[in-house]
Amino acid sequence: MASGSGDKKESELKPELKLYSYWRSSCSFRVRIALNLKGLKYEYKAVNLLKGEQFSPEFTKLNPIGYVPVLVDGDLVLSDSFAILLYLEEKYPHHHPLLPQDLHKKSINFQAANIVSSSIQPLQNLATLKYIEEKVSPDEQLAFAKHHIEKGFVALERLLKDYAGKFATGDEIFLADLFLAPQIRSAVERFKMDMTQFPVLCRLNEAYNGIPAFQDAMPEKQPDSPLTSAS
Template sequence: MASVSGDKKDSELKLYSYWWSTCSFRVRIALNLKGLKYEYKAVNLLKGEQYSPEFTKLNPIGYVPVLVDGDLVLSDSFAILLYLEEKYPHYHPLLPQDLHKKSINFQAANIVSSSIQPFQNLATLKYIKENVSPDEQQQLAFSKHHTEKGFVALERLLKDYAGRFATGDEVFLADLFLAPQIHLAIKTFKVDMTQFPVLSRLNGAYNEIPAFQDAMPEKQPDTPLTSAS
């Protein structure tokens, strides 16, 4: 559970988040893995709270997540994760020392952040609805197509590197990007994961780790669900 800690190293951390945001999800996993307590600040994207004057002072583009650490205000999940890694390198490192594996982590994370996630965020689907087609099924098909295209690439990339996790037997950056995307693919886009055996196996491993499970959308304070699965 996100909370405010009296520990000097994390007492000022605040995370502006939305329960179903995969970008927020990956940052929540990192905070959990590193044992960093934080104050959860819910931003309701469906109500447009991300465009409020208060929030756009933090992030002018109007996206979550935003991390506030004392005087520092940082948006974009990739930037936040690298910041947390630099500031807290000894609290569960998010990157391997091996340069080859580190590069694969960056590549996998970028496939998710640049070739999958932008095609399924709320702003994109809203634009499609208003300017292309109001048909929700067509919108979901658009996102599902790009999700599966990205998963094909990830499956090929990771088949020679994956152990229990994406690049071996330790959780690293790639896993933080994969877990939320796979969760969304299953829950929202009903992607048939049998066509992605490596990703399916990784997802099973993620489901066994408390840091991942506690970051699940269904367990966040702003979830509209009446019960968490």
């Protein structure tokens, strides 16, 4: 009996949630922030995009299109960061709400998140840039990505200038912030964007860097990061 009780306690400590992630993926980064904000424990399952593990039979059973992140919650398998975030919000609404009650402010969060998820990130992801390299020229990759990032940032700067407080839509962290933080970081560190024309986004980025839930979700702190492996 004692052994059975111990086994039960051990199983209770094991996270129910599994997140299939790649350390550098901004889409995975968003979900990691949400899980941290909501205080949800999860098992990190690394998928190496550079090695093509996203196209393995094991992974495509989870997500046929071969993208990270994928969240597994018991029998539920859910891909696409936007869908995952809304699922977590519905299931755990009282664990740091990701959406404000105010309808107007909520719509601004959706709009900002959508600018990142549909008008910026897909145009800078690994598959898109690889296609540009193969079909056009390796020299066009960076220019192509920076063009679309700048276009999206101009829109975000205009959208948020009348709403931003400490964070994107006031003084609380909401959905828009989860999309903005990884995107701004990627623009600065990966694509070497000049951010001087985006004072609102720069100020928000400084605020994000001081929040533990954001810090712990940083790419370099993930178990599959080369920096983590080196240490």
